[in-house]
Amino acid sequence: DQQVKQNSPSLSVQEGRISILNCDYTNSMFDYFLWYKKYPAEGPTFLISISSIKDKNEDGRFTVFLNKSAKHLSLHIVPSQPGDSAVYFCAASGNRGSTLGRLYFGRGTQLTVWP
Amino acid sequence: KAGVTQTPRYLIKTRGQQVTLSCSPISGHRSVSWYQQTPGQGLQFLFEYFSETQRNKGNFPGRFSGRQFSNSRSEMNVSTLELGDSALYLCASSLGLQPANYTFGSGTRLTVV
Numbered sequence: 001d002q003q004v005k006q007n008s009p010s011l012s013v014q015e016g017r018i019s020i021l022n023c024d025y026t027n028s029m030f031d032y033f034l035w036y037k038k039y040p041a042e043g044p045t046f047l048i049s050i051s052s053i054k055d056k057n058e059d060g061r062f063t064v065f066l067n068k069s070a071k072h073l074s075l076h077i078v079p080s081q082p083g084d085s086a087v088y089f090c091a092a093s094g095n096r097g098s099t100l101g102r103l104y105f106g107r108g109t110q111l112t113v114w115p
Numbered sequence: 116k117a118g119v120t121q122t123p124r125y126l127i128k129t130r131g132q133q134v135t136l137s138c139s140p141i142s143g144h145r146s147v148s149w150y151q152q153t154p155g156q157g158l159q160f161l162f163e164y165f166s167e168t169q170r171n172k173g174n175f176p177g178r179f180s181g182r183q184f185s186n187s188r189s190e191m192n193v194s195t196l197e198l199g200d201s202a203l204y205l206c207a208s209s210l211g212l213q214p215a216n217y218t219f220g221s222g223t224r225l226t227v228v
Binding site: 042102103 | 150171173220221
Protein backbone atom coordinates (compact mmCIF):
# COMPACT_ATOMS: atom_id res chain seq x y z
CA ASP A 1 0.00 0.00 0.00
CA GLN A 2 1.91 3.00 -1.32
CA GLN A 3 0.81 5.92 0.83
CA VAL A 4 3.30 8.31 -0.75
CA LYS A 5 3.43 8.36 -4.51
CA GLN A 6 5.81 9.89 -6.98
CA ASN A 7 4.19 9.22 -10.32
CA SER A 8 7.05 10.42 -12.50
CA PRO A 9 9.98 8.02 -12.37
CA SER A 10 12.15 10.44 -14.32
CA LEU A 11 12.46 14.11 -15.24
CA SER A 12 14.89 15.75 -17.64
CA VAL A 13 15.54 19.50 -17.47
CA GLN A 14 17.97 21.86 -19.09
CA GLU A 15 20.49 23.65 -16.90
CA GLY A 16 19.20 27.01 -15.66
CA ARG A 17 15.54 26.03 -16.02
CA ILE A 18 13.12 25.11 -13.24
CA SER A 19 12.75 21.50 -12.09
CA ILE A 20 9.40 20.58 -10.55
CA LEU A 21 9.10 17.24 -8.78
CA ASN A 22 5.70 16.13 -7.60
CA CYS A 23 4.46 13.93 -4.80
CA ASP A 24 1.01 12.81 -3.66
CA TYR A 25 -0.04 11.20 -0.39
CA THR A 26 -3.12 9.44 0.85
CA ASN A 27 -2.86 9.31 4.66
CA SER A 28 -4.50 12.25 6.44
CA MET A 29 -2.38 11.58 9.54
CA PHE A 30 0.75 12.78 7.77
CA ASP A 31 1.77 16.16 9.10
CA TYR A 32 5.41 16.49 8.14
CA PHE A 33 6.95 16.10 4.73
CA LEU A 34 10.53 15.85 3.57
CA TRP A 35 12.55 15.63 0.40
CA TYR A 36 15.72 13.59 0.18
CA LYS A 37 18.29 13.47 -2.57
CA LYS A 38 20.19 10.30 -3.34
CA TYR A 39 23.27 9.60 -5.41
CA PRO A 40 24.21 6.04 -6.42
CA ALA A 41 26.05 4.05 -3.74
CA GLU A 42 25.21 6.65 -1.08
CA GLY A 43 22.44 7.02 1.45
CA PRO A 44 19.70 9.63 0.96
CA THR A 45 20.60 13.15 2.05
CA PHE A 46 18.04 15.46 3.63
CA LEU A 47 17.18 18.39 1.40
CA ILE A 48 14.20 20.32 2.72
CA SER A 49 11.08 19.76 4.80
CA ILE A 50 7.71 21.33 5.49
CA SER A 51 5.23 21.06 8.30
CA SER A 52 1.52 20.77 7.59
CA ILE A 53 0.90 24.13 9.24
CA LYS A 54 2.74 25.81 6.36
CA ASP A 55 2.14 25.81 2.63
CA LYS A 56 5.59 26.86 1.51
CA ASN A 57 9.17 26.55 2.66
CA GLU A 58 12.25 27.93 0.91
CA ASP A 59 15.91 27.16 1.25
CA GLY A 60 18.11 28.76 -1.37
CA ARG A 61 17.33 27.28 -4.76
CA PHE A 62 14.88 24.79 -3.26
CA THR A 63 11.23 25.48 -2.45
CA VAL A 64 8.64 22.99 -1.29
CA PHE A 65 4.94 23.70 -1.70
CA LEU A 66 2.24 21.84 0.20
CA ASN A 67 -1.42 21.66 -0.82
CA LYS A 68 -3.15 19.86 2.03
CA SER A 69 -6.59 19.80 0.46
CA ALA A 70 -5.18 18.05 -2.60
CA LYS A 71 -2.74 15.97 -0.55
CA HIS A 72 -0.02 17.10 -2.89
CA LEU A 73 3.43 18.55 -2.52
CA SER A 74 6.03 19.66 -4.98
CA LEU A 75 9.71 20.51 -4.93
CA HIS A 76 10.91 23.37 -7.14
CA ILE A 77 14.58 23.76 -7.97
CA VAL A 78 15.50 27.10 -9.53
CA PRO A 79 17.82 27.35 -11.33
CA SER A 80 18.62 23.71 -11.98
CA GLN A 81 22.27 22.70 -12.12
CA PRO A 82 23.97 19.56 -13.45
CA GLY A 83 25.02 18.68 -9.90
CA ASP A 84 21.33 18.38 -9.01
CA SER A 85 21.11 15.22 -11.11
CA ALA A 86 20.12 12.51 -8.63
CA VAL A 87 17.14 10.53 -7.42
CA TYR A 88 14.75 12.60 -5.30
CA PHE A 89 12.57 10.93 -2.71
CA CYS A 90 9.50 12.42 -1.14
CA ALA A 91 8.75 11.22 2.40
CA ALA A 92 6.08 11.77 5.01
CA SER A 93 5.57 11.17 8.71
CA GLY A 94 2.85 11.66 11.27
CA ASN A 95 2.51 11.98 15.02
CA ARG A 96 -0.09 9.32 15.69
CA GLY A 97 -0.43 5.57 15.50
CA SER A 98 1.51 3.73 12.82
CA THR A 99 2.77 6.98 11.28
CA LEU A 100 4.81 7.74 14.39
CA GLY A 101 8.57 7.19 14.37
CA ARG A 102 8.92 6.29 10.73
CA LEU A 103 8.98 7.76 7.28
CA TYR A 104 6.88 6.68 4.34
CA PHE A 105 8.77 7.13 1.10
CA GLY A 106 7.75 7.49 -2.50
CA ARG A 107 9.58 5.43 -5.09
CA GLY A 108 11.69 8.34 -6.23
CA THR A 109 12.14 10.51 -9.31
CA GLN A 110 15.38 10.46 -11.26
CA LEU A 111 16.22 14.06 -12.14
CA THR A 112 18.68 14.66 -14.97
CA VAL A 113 19.89 18.20 -15.58
CA TRP A 114 21.66 18.57 -18.91
CA PRO A 115 23.90 21.45 -19.98
CA LYS B 116 31.31 14.93 13.59
CA ALA B 117 31.19 11.34 12.33
CA GLY B 118 28.19 10.33 10.27
CA VAL B 119 26.18 7.15 10.37
CA THR B 120 28.46 4.18 9.77
CA GLN B 121 27.21 0.95 8.28
CA THR B 122 29.24 -2.21 7.96
CA PRO B 123 29.90 -4.07 5.84
CA ARG B 124 29.37 -2.03 2.66
CA TYR B 125 28.92 -5.06 0.45
CA LEU B 126 27.94 -8.63 1.20
CA ILE B 127 27.25 -11.72 -0.87
CA LYS B 128 25.37 -14.58 0.75
CA THR B 129 23.82 -17.82 -0.36
CA ARG B 130 20.13 -18.66 -0.10
CA GLY B 131 19.30 -20.14 3.27
CA GLN B 132 22.14 -18.45 5.11
CA GLN B 133 21.71 -15.71 7.67
CA VAL B 134 23.30 -12.28 7.78
CA THR B 135 23.92 -9.57 10.38
CA LEU B 136 24.33 -5.93 9.43
CA SER B 137 25.67 -3.27 11.74
CA CYS B 138 24.93 0.43 12.17
CA SER B 139 26.67 3.00 14.36
CA PRO B 140 24.58 6.17 14.69
CA ILE B 141 25.76 9.74 15.04
CA SER B 142 26.98 10.41 18.54
CA GLY B 143 24.07 11.53 20.71
CA HIS B 144 21.41 10.08 18.43
CA ARG B 145 19.24 7.62 20.28
CA SER B 146 16.95 6.50 17.50
CA VAL B 147 18.03 4.09 14.78
CA SER B 148 15.80 3.05 11.91
CA TRP B 149 16.32 0.53 9.15
CA TYR B 150 15.02 0.67 5.60
CA GLN B 151 15.22 -1.69 2.67
CA GLN B 152 15.64 -0.22 -0.78
CA THR B 153 14.83 -2.28 -3.85
CA PRO B 154 14.27 -1.07 -7.43
CA GLY B 155 10.66 -2.17 -7.46
CA GLN B 156 9.53 -1.06 -4.01
CA GLY B 157 11.60 2.00 -3.17
CA LEU B 158 12.46 2.52 0.50
CA GLN B 159 10.48 0.28 2.82
CA PHE B 160 10.54 0.73 6.58
CA LEU B 161 11.82 -2.26 8.56
CA PHE B 162 11.93 -1.12 12.20
CA GLU B 163 12.89 1.67 14.54
CA TYR B 164 14.70 1.42 17.84
CA PHE B 165 14.91 4.03 20.57
CA SER B 166 16.83 3.47 23.80
CA GLU B 167 17.12 -0.27 23.09
CA THR B 168 13.36 -0.65 22.54
CA GLN B 169 11.66 -1.37 19.24
CA ARG B 170 9.09 1.40 18.85
CA ASN B 171 7.74 0.59 15.42
CA LYS B 172 7.93 -2.24 12.94
CA GLY B 173 7.21 -2.41 9.25
CA ASN B 174 5.44 -5.11 7.30
CA PHE B 175 8.27 -7.63 6.94
CA PRO B 176 8.34 -11.33 7.85
CA GLY B 177 9.76 -12.52 11.15
CA ARG B 178 13.01 -13.50 9.40
CA PHE B 179 13.93 -9.84 9.72
CA SER B 180 14.89 -8.83 13.23
CA GLY B 181 16.95 -6.20 14.92
CA ARG B 182 18.25 -4.92 18.18
CA GLN B 183 19.84 -1.86 19.70
CA PHE B 184 22.58 -1.78 22.28
CA SER B 185 23.04 0.58 25.21
CA ASN B 186 25.48 2.69 23.17
CA SER B 187 22.74 3.12 20.51
CA ARG B 188 24.54 0.95 17.98
CA SER B 189 22.13 -1.32 16.16
CA GLU B 190 22.21 -4.58 14.30
CA MET B 191 19.72 -6.17 12.01
CA ASN B 192 19.59 -9.85 11.20
CA VAL B 193 18.00 -11.67 8.31
CA SER B 194 17.67 -15.43 8.64
CA THR B 195 17.01 -18.02 5.95
CA LEU B 196 17.92 -15.62 3.16
CA GLU B 197 15.89 -15.57 -0.02
CA LEU B 198 16.82 -14.19 -3.43
CA GLY B 199 14.28 -11.41 -2.92
CA ASP B 200 16.20 -10.14 0.09
CA SER B 201 18.83 -8.74 -2.25
CA ALA B 202 18.67 -5.02 -1.62
CA LEU B 203 20.38 -1.97 -0.24
CA TYR B 204 19.82 -1.85 3.51
CA LEU B 205 19.92 1.65 4.90
CA CYS B 206 20.27 2.68 8.49
CA ALA B 207 19.25 6.13 9.67
CA SER B 208 19.75 7.83 12.99
CA SER B 209 18.02 10.73 14.64
CA LEU B 210 17.65 12.33 18.03
CA GLY B 211 14.42 10.41 18.39
CA LEU B 212 12.22 13.46 18.59
CA GLN B 213 9.29 14.02 16.27
CA PRO B 214 9.28 14.65 13.41
CA ALA B 215 11.94 12.29 12.19
CA ASN B 216 14.84 14.13 10.56
CA TYR B 217 17.07 11.29 9.66
CA THR B 218 20.70 11.13 8.77
CA PHE B 219 21.27 8.09 6.63
CA GLY B 220 24.30 5.90 6.33
CA SER B 221 25.65 4.80 2.95
CA GLY B 222 23.99 1.42 3.27
CA THR B 223 24.93 -2.23 3.00
CA ARG B 224 24.44 -3.78 -0.41
CA LEU B 225 23.32 -7.38 0.17
CA THR B 226 23.30 -9.81 -2.73
CA VAL B 227 21.75 -13.23 -2.21
CA VAL B 228 22.76 -15.88 -4.75
